[in-house]
Amino acid sequence: MTYDDIDIGYDVPAAIGDNIADIQTPALIIDLDAFERNVARMKDHAEAMGVRLRPHAKTHKSADVALYQMASGGAVGVCCQKISEAEALVRGGVTDVLIANEVADPKKIDRLAWLAESAHVSVCVDDPTVVAALSEAAALHGVTLDVLVEIDCGARRCGVLPGAPAVELAKAVAAAPNLAFTGIQAYHGSAQHIYDPVERRAAIDKAIGMARETADLLRDAGLEPAIVTGAGTGTHDLEGASGVYNEIQPGSYIFMDADYARVRSTEGNGTIGGFEHALFVLTSIMSKPASGRAICDAGLKAHSIDSGLPTVFERPDLTFASASDEHGKIEDPQDTLTLNDRLRLVPGHCDPTCNLYDWYVCVRNGRVEALWPVTARGKLY
Amino acid sequence: MTYDDIDIGYDVPAAIGDNIADIQTPALIIDLDAFERNVARMKDHAEAMGVRLRPHAKTHKSADVALYQMASGGAVGVCCQKISEAEALVRGGVTDVLIANEVADPKKIDRLAWLAESAHVSVCVDDPTVVAALSEAAALHGVTLDVLVEIDCGARRCGVLPGAPAVELAKAVAAAPNLAFTGIQAYHGSAQHIYDPVERRAAIDKAIGMARETADLLRDAGLEPAIVTGAGTGTHDLEGASGVYNEIQPGSYIFMDADYARVRSTEGNGTIGGFEHALFVLTSIMSKPASGRAICDAGLKAHSIDSGLPTVFERPDLTFASASDEHGKIEDPQDTLTLNDRLRLVPGHCDPTCNLYDWYVCVRNGRVEALWPVTARGKLY
Structure with missing residues (x-):
C-alpha cells in the first residue's frame, strides 16, 4: 500500500468491529446502550405527559440519530436551527x-421554500417583513x-412580545398566500441551564403564562394555535405538564453533557x-512530563468549553484543569496515568462539541458497532 | 435545476467574483490586502532579527496559506500540531x-514515519519511551x-525539564538508529497572551535563560542544537532577538484576533x-426584536469564545454581548441595525474559529477573489 492508497478515509477514526482500544484519538464516541436508554426515557416522558416530541437536531446534526429518534424514540420530526442543517438532514x-x-x-x-418541495418544513417568524418574503418564495x-410565531418568553433573544404583538403577526401570516399559521414557538433557552430547580421553575412558569396568554388571545381572534411548542432538556417536564404546550x-x-449534569432535576x-x-470525547495521554500532571490530546478543537471544562468520566481522582488548542492538562495527583492511557471526557457542552467532528464512533460491549457521519457538521447557513 | 443538482457545493458560501453582499453568512472571510501586509511584516521582522521563520499552521490549517507563507512570506516550512494535520498539508x-x-x-x-517518505518531517519528544518507537518506525x-527535544520553559504543559534531563533525552535521540538530534523546542504558549509587555518580557526572559542553559549543556556534551525554536505572535520579537533562538x-x-489585539506591543x-x-466572521442580522437589541446568525458554532467574545469591526457603537449555539446578541443602543444588515466580527480566538469552517472566502476590493479550503479542518489525530 502506498501513501496515496489511503487518500479516502485516512482520517476515519476507526473501523466497524474495532476494539475501543484501536480508535484513533481524539474521537467522539457514543455509548449506544446509554444513548438508546436516553431516547427511550424521553419517549416515555412525552407519552406520559401527552405531548408531541420534536427533538432538536442542532445537538447531534446526524441523520442517523434523527431517523432513530423518529423510528424508535417517539419523535414526530425534528427541529433544526439553520436551513443548511435542515437540507442536510432531509437529504439523509x-x-x-x-x-x-x-x-x-x-x-x-x-x-427554505425549495426544501419544502421535498419534506414537511415549518419555520418561525418574528418580523412582518419576513412574512411577505416567505409568502412570495412559497408561491414561487x-x-x-407552516409558520409559527415566535414569542420572547423570557430569553431576550429572538421573538415578538407575547400577547397583542404576537396576534398581529399571526394575522399577517394567516392572511399571506401560501403560508399557514400553525402556532406558537415559545422557547426559553437560558432557563434550560438554571441549575436550581426552584429558580428554573419560576422562569418557566412565567414563560408558560406568556404562552397561555398569547394562545388565548389568538383563539379570541379566531386563530387557533394548533401547535404550542418549546422546552429543552432542562425544562421538558415543566412545559410538557403545563397544559399549554403540546409539543416539546x-x-x-x-447525550447529556457536563453542564446538564449540574442541572438538578425538578424534584431536586x-x-x-x-x-x-452517552457522549464522550475519547482522548489519549500524549505526555506525562511531571509528577501530578498528564497531558491529553483533546484541546479546544476537540471539545467546546463555552459552558465549562469537561469532566473525566468515572475518574473522580482526575481533573481536566485547562485546555489549549490541541492539549488538555489533566491533574493526576496520584500519578496513575501513563503514556497512551485513554480517558473518556464528558464535554462541557455537547452541541458545539459534536459540530467539531466528522464522525460519531458508536460503541457497544467494547467494540465499534457503527460509524455515523455528523451529517450537518459545519452547516451554519 | 432540481434540488439534487446542487448536491455538490450547495454549502459553499460564495462564488469567485461575487460581491461581498452575496456571501451567505455566517462565513469566514480573509481581507487579502490586510493578510498580505501581515505576512510581509513578519517576513521583515524575521529577516531583521536574522532568524528562520517557521509559521504555525495550526492557526489556519490551510495549504493555500502555508504555500503563500513559503513562497512570499519568508517561511522555511510550517509547524503542525497533529500528524493528520501534517498529512493534509503535505498532500496540499x-x-x-x-x-x-x-x-x-x-x-x-x-x-509520521510514513509521511517522512513524502516530505521533510521533524518532530518533538519529551519521553524516552517514544524515542525507541520513533526509531523503530523510521527504520521500518x-x-x-529529525527530532527536537522539547523543554518545559514555563508553560507547564509538555516538555522535559531544561538542563540535564533534556541532555539525557538528546543523548538517547542521538544514539537511536534513524533519528537525528536536531535541536530544542522551547515554546512558552501561555506567555503569548500576557497583555502587559513588562510581565510578558519577564516570562520570556526566563524561557530564554532555560533554552540558553540547555543549549550550552548540549554543546558541552558534544550535541550541537542546530535549531533552537519556539515563540509565537505575542513574543516573536523577544525570542527572535535573544541570540539563543534561531527559529520562530x-x-x-x-489573521490577528480580538484577544491578540489586547496584547500590547513590547514597546507598549x-x-x-x-x-x-485580516480574519472576520461575516454575520447577518436575523432578528431585530426590540429596541437596543439585534440578533445575528453567528453563535458558538461560528466562532470560539474560549478567549473572550468577538468584537464588531469598525463599529465601536456595537457590542457583541453573548452567544448561544446559533445566535449572537448584539447591543445596539442607538438602534442602527436592521434586518439583513451585515457585520464583520473579529473572533476572540482565531485558531479554533478557523477549525469550524470548510472555506475561507478571500475578499479584495469588495469582491470574492478566491475560495481556499480549510485543508486540515477537523484533523485532530
Whole structure:
C-alpha cells in the first residue's frame, strides 16, 4: 500500500468491529446502550405527559440519530436551527423539520421554500417583513409553508412580545398566500441551564403564562394555535405538564453533557429526567512530563468549553484543569496515568462539541458497532 | 435545476467574483490586502532579527496559506500540531513540516514515519519511551527523522525539564538508529497572551535563560542544537532577538484576533508587530426584536469564545454581548441595525474559529477573489 492508497478515509477514526482500544484519538464516541436508554426515557416522558416530541437536531446534526429518534424514540420530526442543517438532514431521509428559528435572508428563504418541495418544513417568524418574503418564495415554489410565531418568553433573544404583538403577526401570516399559521414557538433557552430547580421553575412558569396568554388571545381572534411548542432538556417536564404546550423540543437528552449534569432535576434529587452520559470525547495521554500532571490530546478543537471544562468520566481522582488548542492538562495527583492511557471526557457542552467532528464512533460491549457521519457538521447557513 | 443538482457545493458560501453582499453568512472571510501586509511584516521582522521563520499552521490549517507563507512570506516550512494535520498539508503541497508537539501513539508514529517518505518531517519528544518507537518506525519506513527535544520553559504543559534531563533525552535521540538530534523546542504558549509587555518580557526572559542553559549543556556534551525554536505572535520579537533562538513559530500574526489585539506591543504603544485584523466572521442580522437589541446568525458554532467574545469591526457603537449555539446578541443602543444588515466580527480566538469552517472566502476590493479550503479542518489525530 502506498501513501496515496489511503487518500479516502485516512482520517476515519476507526473501523466497524474495532476494539475501543484501536480508535484513533481524539474521537467522539457514543455509548449506544446509554444513548438508546436516553431516547427511550424521553419517549416515555412525552407519552406520559401527552405531548408531541420534536427533538432538536442542532445537538447531534446526524441523520442517523434523527431517523432513530423518529423510528424508535417517539419523535414526530425534528427541529433544526439553520436551513443548511435542515437540507442536510432531509437529504439523509428526515421527512419533517421545523426550523425553530428565524430565516431572514432572501437566499435562505428561497432555499427554505425549495426544501419544502421535498419534506414537511415549518419555520418561525418574528418580523412582518419576513412574512411577505416567505409568502412570495412559497408561491414561487408552489408550496405551503407552516409558520409559527415566535414569542420572547423570557430569553431576550429572538421573538415578538407575547400577547397583542404576537396576534398581529399571526394575522399577517394567516392572511399571506401560501403560508399557514400553525402556532406558537415559545422557547426559553437560558432557563434550560438554571441549575436550581426552584429558580428554573419560576422562569418557566412565567414563560408558560406568556404562552397561555398569547394562545388565548389568538383563539379570541379566531386563530387557533394548533401547535404550542418549546422546552429543552432542562425544562421538558415543566412545559410538557403545563397544559399549554403540546409539543416539546429537547435536544441534549440523548447525550447529556457536563453542564446538564449540574442541572438538578425538578424534584431536586437527581439529574434531569434520569438521563445519563452517552457522549464522550475519547482522548489519549500524549505526555506525562511531571509528577501530578498528564497531558491529553483533546484541546479546544476537540471539545467546546463555552459552558465549562469537561469532566473525566468515572475518574473522580482526575481533573481536566485547562485546555489549549490541541492539549488538555489533566491533574493526576496520584500519578496513575501513563503514556497512551485513554480517558473518556464528558464535554462541557455537547452541541458545539459534536459540530467539531466528522464522525460519531458508536460503541457497544467494547467494540465499534457503527460509524455515523455528523451529517450537518459545519452547516451554519 | 432540481434540488439534487446542487448536491455538490450547495454549502459553499460564495462564488469567485461575487460581491461581498452575496456571501451567505455566517462565513469566514480573509481581507487579502490586510493578510498580505501581515505576512510581509513578519517576513521583515524575521529577516531583521536574522532568524528562520517557521509559521504555525495550526492557526489556519490551510495549504493555500502555508504555500503563500513559503513562497512570499519568508517561511522555511510550517509547524503542525497533529500528524493528520501534517498529512493534509503535505498532500496540499507543503514540503517541510515540524510537528511542534509530541506524538506518542504507535499508529500515529507509524503515520509520521510514513509521511517522512513524502516530505521533510521533524518532530518533538519529551519521553524516552517514544524515542525507541520513533526509531523503530523510521527504520521500518527507511527514513531518518529529525527530532527536537522539547523543554518545559514555563508553560507547564509538555516538555522535559531544561538542563540535564533534556541532555539525557538528546543523548538517547542521538544514539537511536534513524533519528537525528536536531535541536530544542522551547515554546512558552501561555506567555503569548500576557497583555502587559513588562510581565510578558519577564516570562520570556526566563524561557530564554532555560533554552540558553540547555543549549550550552548540549554543546558541552558534544550535541550541537542546530535549531533552537519556539515563540509565537505575542513574543516573536523577544525570542527572535535573544541570540539563543534561531527559529520562530508565530501563527496568529496572519489573521490577528480580538484577544491578540489586547496584547500590547513590547514597546507598549501599539499592537504586537503592527499586525492588523485580516480574519472576520461575516454575520447577518436575523432578528431585530426590540429596541437596543439585534440578533445575528453567528453563535458558538461560528466562532470560539474560549478567549473572550468577538468584537464588531469598525463599529465601536456595537457590542457583541453573548452567544448561544446559533445566535449572537448584539447591543445596539442607538438602534442602527436592521434586518439583513451585515457585520464583520473579529473572533476572540482565531485558531479554533478557523477549525469550524470548510472555506475561507478571500475578499479584495469588495469582491470574492478566491475560495481556499480549510485543508486540515477537523484533523485532530
